[in-house]
Amino acid sequence: MVLNNPAEEPDMSQEEFILIRDFLHEKSGIYFPENKQYLVKNRLVRRMAELGIKTYRDYFYHVKYDTSMREFHLLMDLMTTNETSFFRNEPQLTSFKDEVLPLLIDKKKSENKPKTLRIWSAGCSTGEEPYTLGILIQEKLAGLQGWTTEIIANDISEEVLQKARKGEYSGLTLRNLSPAILAKYFTKNGDNYTVNTKTRALVKFSHMNLNDPRRISVHGNFDVIFCRNVMIYFSEEVKKQLVRGFFNSLEPGGYFYIGHSETLHGISKAFKLVYLKNALVYQKEGKGATTGSRPAGIPGVPRYSSKEAGATSGATKALDLLSKIKPMTTKK
Numbered sequence: 024m025v026l027n028n029p030a031e032e033p034d035m036s037q038e039e040f041i042l043i044r045d046f047l048h049e050k051s052g053i054y055f056p057e058n059k060q061y062l063v064k065n066r067l068v069r070r071m072a073e074l075g076i077k078t079y080r081d082y083f084y085h086v087k088y089d090t091s092m093r094e095f096h097l098l099m100d101l102m103t104t105n106e107t108s109f110f111r112n113e114p115q116l117t118s119f120k121d122e123v124l125p126l127l128i129d130k131k132k133s134e135n136k137p138k139t140l141r142i143w144s145a146g147c148s149t150g151e152e153p154y155t156l157g158i159l160i161q162e163k164l165a166g167l168q169g170w171t172t173e174i175i176a177n178d179i180s181e182e183v184l185q186k187a188r189k190g191e192y193s194g195l196t197l198r199n200l201s202p203a204i205l206a207k208y209f210t211k212n213g214d215n216y217t218v219n220t221k222t223r224a225l226v227k228f229s230h231m232n233l234n235d236p237r238r239i240s241v242h243g244n245f246d247v248i249f250c251r252n253v254m255i256y257f258s259e260e261v262k263k264q265l266v267r268g269f270f271n272s273l274e275p276g277g278y279f280y281i282g283h284s285e286t287l288h289g290i291s292k293a294f295k296l297v298y299l300k301n302a303l304v305y306q307k308e309g310k311g312a313t314t315g316s317r318p319a320g321i322p323g324v325p326r327y328s329s330k331e332a333g334a335t336s337g338a339t340k341a342l343d344l345l346s347k348i349k350p351m352t353t354k355k
């Protein structure tokens with residue numbers, strides 16, 4: 024049964040909303056404030072009709088007591104926002120390719136470390152982010168011998184992971200890809216572009232709930248973690264716990280990218296905020312940690328690579344604000 028007439032849709036009481044909202048938060052970390060009640064309702068109504076379930080309370084018990092977890096996975100497919108695209112936020116990616124990767128490569132060489140790059144794309148959606156990272160790494164490593172790359176990519180939604188593993192794309196998501204990159208890293212089939220085998224082999228997709236600290240704690244030794252546009256959906260308490268986990272999963276000197284409109288202000292003081300030429304990035308201080316260059320065009324701001332622990336000064340707050348607004352002026 025599919026509902027076409029909104030008048031047939033069951034109303035959601037405040038109590039039902041809170042039952043479902045708190046369940047979602049406990050399980051996934053995703054938090055829907057009261058003004059998003061309509062969104063929760065709209066996303067559930069079709070599924071309830073398919074199941075022949077008449078009230079949101081009954082749906083809540085259906086998902087809560089489904090020991091197979093099948094309904095929970097479907098619920099996650101419905102409740103997550105999966106917007107993404109290739110080369111999303113180019114300044115961050117340029118900083119990764121032209122600044123972070125060279126620093127990591129030099130550091131590993133000088134410390135005689137294994138020539139391995141370990142990258143984590145946490146909340147990878149349909150795969151565009153980890154494949155973009157794979158492309159950038161191949162571009163950077165071209166001509167260098169003996170390097171291996173591991174990109175771990177995961178998401179809570181099985182539906183997006185299926186698409187990611189397939190690696191087949193069309194339409195708007197490809198809009199930031201140059202013809203040269205399309206020709207080099209994709210095969211064309213009609214309107215569809217499939218990521219080539221070599222790039223796909225770099226990325227290991229798996230299901231993971233970022234609101235599961237035990238799962239996070241077994242992931243480690245990353246050189247760079249990307250968790251962009253994911254934590255915006257989480258409550259503060261879940262963000263704090265997850266960022267602690269990311270910190271522990273990074274190698275000393277490793278880098279942490281969050282979305283360009285996000286900040287760790289009020290979430291964590293453990294990371295150092297580094298001002299690279301193209302973007303801001305967080306770094307876990309430690310042996311071999313590198314400092315960024317001074318951001319261009321900010322007169323009067325002290326030369327920086329300062330720990331966010333000191334994030335109470337006016338200058339730091341100004342820079343924190345800048346981290347939110349700067350990318351809006353650049354091409355996405």
Ligand SMILES: C[S@@+](CC[C@H](N)C(=O)[O-])C[C@H]1O[C@@H](n2cnc3c(N)ncnc32)[C@H](O)[C@@H]1O
Nearest residue numbers: 051103105106107146148178179232233251252
């Ligand atoms: C807006 S997309 C961001 C994709 C990509 N990182 C980017 O910036 O383009 C957010 C992704 O986070 C995933 N997500 C939300 N909650 C999650 C959780 N608890 N564990 C793992 N992934 C989660 C969603 O399923 C969704 O695919």
